[in-house]
Amino acid sequence: MNNDKVKGTIDDTVGRVKRQTGEWTGDTKTQVDGAAQQIKGKAEKAVGNIKDAVHDAGNKMHDKAKDAKTDADREREHAGSGHRNS
Numbered sequence: 218m219n220n221d222k223v224k225g226t227i228d229d230t231v232g233r234v235k236r237q238t239g240e241w242t243g244d245t246k247t248q249v250d251g252a253a254q255q256i257k258g259k260a261e262k263a264v265g266n267i268k269d270a271v272h273d274a275g276n277k278m279h280d281k282a283k284d285a286k287t288d289a290d291r292e293r294e295h296a297g298s299g300h301r302n303s
Contacts, residue, residue, distance in 0.1 A: 222265030229258030 235251025238244070 219265045219268055221261050221268060225258045225261030225263075225265055227258070228254050228261060232256075232258055 232251045232254030235254060236248050237251070239246070239248030239251055
């Protein structure tokens, strides 16, 4: 879990508590502040999810490139081994 997701989870949770407290006490300002903090937290979590997805995609591309290089190396070794099917 990256920092954006952690911070987003914290902001979402704290915002939810503030909003709920504002509802219970009738404090509209606390409700609005809490709702805004929840929105901020959800946005931070979304950014974290996107960063994770990009990171994972990069890792997959790197692994595929490494596999392709290994396959190409094997083909070159086989071609240079002098074995012929004549």
